Amino acid sequence: MKPFDYVEIRVPAKPQYVGVARLTISGLASRIGFTYDDIEDLKIASSEAITNAVQHAYNEADGGEIVVGCALYPDKIEIMVADHGKSFNFEETKEKVGPYNEQQEVQFLREGGLGLYLIETLMDEVKVHHQEGVTVFMTKYVEEKRVEDNVENISS
Amino acid sequence: MKPFDYVEIRVPAKPQYVGVARLTISGLASRIGFTYDDIEDLKIASSEAITNAVQHAYNEADGGEIVVGCALYPDKIEIMVADHGKSFNFEETKEKVGPYNEQQEVQFLREGGLGLYLIETLMDEVKVHHQEGVTVFMTKYVEEKRVEDNVENISS
Amino acid sequence: MSEYKKWKKFMNGVYLMNIEVVLKEEENFLKAFIGGEIDVLTAPILREKLTSVQLKEGMHAELNLSDVSYMDSTGLGVIVAFFKNINAKNGHVKLTGLSARLKRLFDITGLGEIMDIETDVKVEKNYETI
Amino acid sequence: MSEYKKWKKFMNGVYLMNIEVVLKEEENFLKAFIGGEIDVLTAPILREKLTSVQLKEGMHAELNLSDVSYMDSTGLGVIVAFFKNINAKNGHVKLTGLSARLKRLFDITGLGEIMDIETDVKVEKNYETI
Numbered sequence: 161m162k163p164f165d166y167v168e169i170r171v172p173a174k175p176q177y178v179g180v181a182r183l184t185i186s187g188l189a190s191r192i193g194f195t196y197d198d199i200e201d202l203k204i205a206s207s208e209a210i211t212n213a214v215q216h217a218y219n220e221a222d223g224g225e226i227v228v229g230c231a232l233y234p235d236k237i238e239i240m241v242a243d244h245g246k247s248f249n250f251e252e253t254k255e256k257v258g259p260y261n262e263q264q265e266v267q268f269l270r271e272g273g274l275g276l277y278l279i280e281t282l283m284d285e286v287k288v289h290h291q292e293g294v295t296v297f298m299t300k301y302v303e304e305k306r307v308e309d310n311v312e313n314i315s316s
Numbered sequence: 317m318k319p320f321d322y323v324e325i326r327v328p329a330k331p332q333y334v335g336v337a338r339l340t341i342s343g344l345a346s347r348i349g350f351t352y353d354d355i356e357d358l359k360i361a362s363s364e365a366i367t368n369a370v371q372h373a374y375n376e377a378d379g380g381e382i383v384v385g386c387a388l389y390p391d392k393i394e395i396m397v398a399d400h401g402k403s404f405n406f407e408e409t410k411e412k413v414g415p416y417n418e419q420q421e422v423q424f425l426r427e428g429g430l431g432l433y434l435i436e437t438l439m440d441e442v443k444v445h446h447q448e449g450v451t452v453f454m455t456k457y458v459e460e461k462r463v464e465d466n467v468e469n470i471s472s
Numbered sequence: 473m474s475e476y477k478k479w480k481k482f483m484n485g486v487y488l489m490n491i492e493v494v495l496k497e498e499e500n501f502l503k504a505f506i507g508g509e510i511d512v513l514t515a516p517i518l519r520e521k522l523t524s525v526q527l528k529e530g531m532h533a534e535l536n537l538s539d540v541s542y543m544d545s546t547g548l549g550v551i552v553a554f555f556k557n558i559n560a561k562n563g564h565v566k567l568t569g570l571s572a573r574l575k576r577l578f579d580i581t582g583l584g585e586i587m588d589i590e591t592d593v594k595v596e597k598n599y600e601t602i
Numbered sequence: 603m604s605e606y607k608k609w610k611k612f613m614n615g616v617y618l619m620n621i622e623v624v625l626k627e628e629e630n631f632l633k634a635f636i637g638g639e640i641d642v643l644t645a646p647i648l649r650e651k652l653t654s655v656q657l658k659e660g661m662h663a664e665l666n667l668s669d670v671s672y673m674d675s676t677g678l679g680v681i682v683a684f685f686k687n688i689n690a691k692n693g694h695v696k697l698t699g700l701s702a703r704l705k706r707l708f709d710i711t712g713l714g715e716i717m718d719i720e721t722d723v724k725v726e727k728n729y730e731t732i
């Protein structure tokens with residue numbers, strides 16, 4: 161038997177489907193015993209990746225698709241968000257985006273450029289592939305304690 | 317442009333994923349303005365089809381998959397539930413299952429055999445294909461009034 | 473709200489493994505409070521709880537379904553099985569607290585005519601007695 | 603519960619197109635109550651509401667986020683834009699009612715150090731004053 165369960169959801173690259181994908185992911189994450197806070201992190205990180213595909217991957221008329229794949233292990237979830245639109249250079253982009261710092265003058269604050277940073281901060285492992293579109297791989301581990309609690313809940 | 321949006325979710329044929337698929341479907345259905353009651357009908361009908369795939373399609377060890385495809389139109393939703401497991405004769409089975417009737421003696425009441433009947437009752441159109449597994453196609457229309465309400469809500 | 477409470481609330485929110493069955497047995501009476509979602513995942517839990525009941529001759533059982541937020545044919549199957557078991561002992565089963573939606577599920581399937589069902593329609597009842 | 607209320611409750615339950623923005627403008631003060639989920643679908647609605655505000659010199663604006671159940675970078679972007687606009691007019695923006703989770707989002711992104719944020723931590727505060 162495979163050591164994990166695989167669930168996939170495919171949605172049109174449109175804003176109205178980001179919430180549906182987020183709902184599906186949070187439903188899945190709760191099945192393997194993530195804490196409330198960790199599920200909130202997973203919701204944000206995956207929404208950021210899906211939102212990027214909605215906003216940057218395709219031209220308006222394209223009508224592209226986003227594939228969200230989730231591999232569920234007893235102690236972790238791997239989420240893959242893939243589009244087949246424009247590529248971009250992840251390492252180069254990372255230099256230009258990221259958190260704000262205190263010294264910045266308000267009038268020069270960026271409006272945006274937090275998505276990739278949030279994904280990297282909220283997930284335990286992140287990889288980005290950019291060939292024929294963009295694929296973001298992200299992993300989050302269930303806290304030790306939670307795994308035990310969860311096993312208890314299931315067996316009781 | 318296509319006249320509809322297509323969303324697909326693929327889950328392992330296991331009981332714990334029926335609720336996740338149901339959640340996704342209800343999220344989608346609410347987007348196109350179904351009433352609360354109609355969404356409850358959609359949830360039951362699609363859960364029945366997915367549950368059948370979980371219970372009847374595969375042998376325990378198979379580890380099969382269920383594909384749920386949803387085509388979203390402004391005035392209807394088409395849901396397709398497909399497995400690649402055992403086939404069965406729909407017309408023949410329909411003869412043997414269905415609602416209870418008042419005259420039945422309690423001791424002879426069937427425990428089960430209501431799933432297909434509920435799908436047919438709760439949806440507007442149902443077709444079943446059974447080649448290389450089973451595929452249930454079901455359609456439900458948004459009530460006239462709701463379509464207008466929905467358009468109003470979106471534009472307001 | 474404690475971490476656990478938030479967690480539980482969340483779990484309920486997303487409808488996962490969301491069932492609660494509380495049994496009260498007293499002499500010849502059984503009252504079961506059933507809450508949450510009854511589907512292919514949770515129906516076996518309900519079945520197990522209900523088959524744990526010590527059946528007695530002429531037993532009166534009440535299944536209170538007022539907190540059931542979702543139910544499909546897997547739940548009906550468990551209830552029919554329980555109904556048959558109690559009936560075989562000349563007992564009686566009453567379903568109470570059903571929402572209009574849940575009542576409809578029993579009606580469509582023909583069980584509404586076979587079983588003793590009490591709907592949770594306080595408002596409508598008041599209107600009738602006025 | 604009316605059909606509409608049930609519907610609304612359901613919509614909220616599944617987190618779809620779930621945003622509410624109420625503005626109160628009075629002389630130099632603006633108070634905005636924001637509720638629901640702020641994501642790529644709903645952020646434009648918030649942006650539109652906030653840009654509808656007539657900006658005044660030295661304006662005091664408060665964004666109450668206590669009913670925000672979900673927010674990501676799309677919401678941060680809108681708030682930063684509003685903050686910049688008010689700032690350009692020598693005004694002040696205060697964010698109030700943030701849950702610990704929401705506060706964390708501002709902190710991680712560095713906005714916690716830049717903006718005036720008041721957390722909704724009544725319980726913790728009480729402990730401190732005892």
Ligand SMILES: Nc1ncnc2c1ncn2[C@@H]1O[C@H](COP(=O)(O)OP(=O)(O)O)[C@@H](O)[C@H]1O
Binds near residue numbers: 213245257272
């Ligand atoms: N899926 C994608 N397809 C194409 N470009 C992308 C994708 N994801 C991110 N990018 C690029 O990386 C940049 C930074 O992304 P992000 O940190 O999420 O901030 P934002 O989306 O607000 O610009 C984007 O502006 C875009 O140029």
Ligand SMILES: Nc1ncnc2c1ncn2[C@@H]1O[C@H](COP(=O)(O)OP(=O)(O)O)[C@@H](O)[C@H]1O
Binds near residue numbers: 372409545
């Ligand atoms: N996806 C499926 N794969 C194989 N057999 C199926 C499938 N769906 C339904 N069936 C057959 O049709 C019968 C009737 O199904 P249904 O009306 O849902 O009642 P139940 O599942 O309770 O038996 C099942 O017992 C099964 O033999």
